Amino acid sequence: MRVLVTGGAGFIGSHTVDALLERGYEVTILDSLEKPVHLKGKPNYIPKAARFIEGDVRKRDDFLKALSDVQIVYYFAAYQDYLPDFSKFFHVNSVGTALLYELIVEKKLPIEKVIVASSQAVAGEGLYRNAAGHEILPPIRALKQLEAGQWELRDSQSGEILQWQSTPETVANPQNQYAMSKYSQEMIALNLGRRYGIPSVALRYSIVQGPRQSFYNHYSGACRIFSLAYFFNRAPLIYEDGAQMRDYVSIKDVVRANLLVLDNPRANGEMYNVGGGKSFTVKEFCAIVARVFEKEHLHPQIPGLFRFGDTRHSVSDISKLRSLGWEPQFTPQESVRAYRAYLEEQTDIEDILEYAQERMQSLNVVRTACKKEVV
């Protein structure tokens, strides 16, 4: 049985590749080694046992070549920074997925399962409850509100603070180019899959943590940002007031979920949140990182900066995946410890330092500056 993993050189993809090989699957990787995620080219952790194809999910010939002899596809290839090249998000995430289904149908490929990686970002601000107890899906916070330092979501009429709730899969309220492209990707996979009898599953990941998370990614990862700050002996910067809720899931639990939905036919045609199940404030999470790096004396800076477009609270409801018998097994502490170990075994640490410093400059980690930073 051969499995194609697009984006198999990346963080989630490569861990999944390892697990598939360990289980005795043959694996093909299709990856474009896009910079800056793969600033250093092909990562050395890519197993020799896998067939590696450097190519692009947007290119028909590349994709077709990669699909040769394949029965199962994991679509992890993604464009995921928050840059203003809007169309690229849709080309990589949505059109690439549509191309996959197009090729399966057109060439009558014997694909038995497709699993696509989506994101918690699809839920946007997620599910809230107003004072009367009614569930609502608020829009993103207005720039004016953030400039006034009003961080919490408020009822548009009464102005009362809304209460966040964990967000189930039924909620979709994508607000930015990344989230919208991921939402369309989910629909492409589930709806075309159903229509053409291709068992398909979409997974909405929360913040995934662990080794191999790119050091060079522009946006993702409080784990990476806080870890690098503490690693280089600096106080990290926390946006807003640090009371933002997030849920963090270990890469090991994510891989378990990836394999579970492959094995379990009940997952076909379904979408699942894959999250940590527990909420942490960003401040609490930063304290976890500080403890792991033994830098508790370096208190984070919380000067009230913000990034326009950030969600206030993002916590996924994982009960649907739990109903398949999955439960997160690894804590954020364990993920951060694993990340620290990974960081410490890097040989090009000076480059990372230089890059990180540069990034921290622009992320205002070492500079205190204006009241806002627009990303």
Added chain:
Amino acid sequence: MRILLIGGAGFIASHVADAYLSLGHEVAVLDNLSTGFRHNIPKKAVYYEMDILDSDAVTRAFQEFRPEIVNHHAAQMDVRVSLVDPEFDARTNILGSLRLILSSVRIKVKKFIYISTGGAVYGEPASLPVREDHPVNPECAYGISKHTVEHYLYLYRFLEGLNYVVLRYPNVYGPRQNPKGEAGVNAIFIDQMLDNTVPTIYGDGEQLRDYVYVGDIAAANVLAITRGNGEIVNIGSGTGTSVNQIFAALAKLLNFQSPPRYAPARPGEIYKVYLDPSRAEKVLGWTAKVSFEEGLSHTIEWHKARLVGQAV
């Protein structure tokens, strides 16, 4: 349904958790392990280790789990502690419960199942078996604190439409009851007899209590999900059993030869109380099904298994 079970690491609520899970409900247990045990929490349940007095943590658990039903078994349940430190008792039992009620109102929980006590709210009953309309005259702080929450439930049903049912428990016994705890004469006697220690009976041993097997109690909690709106019901067998009778029954089952040791009665203890279950039958469709002998032999088996390390 998603059911948040407060105090689910304890003896009784862990059986309720098992019953809910076996019916396919999603269960989360919230417990601070002050008297409960981690190993009592079913593996399939989500677990929140926190104190009900930590209002930030509790609020967060409610937001995270979004329960449809809240079942509140957590309590400071030691009558003697309630008399020595009534403030602690009131904080846990009244303020802790109020926190849960307010959180439940906030997220529009469909039903709040509250566990009260039939043994401590009525005081020394004027008539037996005790009906729910018997005057409330607690003779210990525990009875006051448990009863007070019943008023808050009435209030929040009236103000906010929070649906609830109150179960006033009898003396519950069965597997997982901790013989080293304060309550549970059955567990204590079984443990001592198996250890060849002579049990002590306080007072003349003729005090009467209403003993109900924990499996029946779990069944009442299952029925309470769908039945009973704004109701208070006694959960009881309708008959009183004396401590002397328990001793005799256990001595026979365990072939224990020595007579009991008698010690002076403990002050403040109710002499005779057992509960009229007719309202529970009417409202919930519940009656106790497990006979005392049958319940005792299940309990004995569990204690024997526990002593060889095989109990679940």
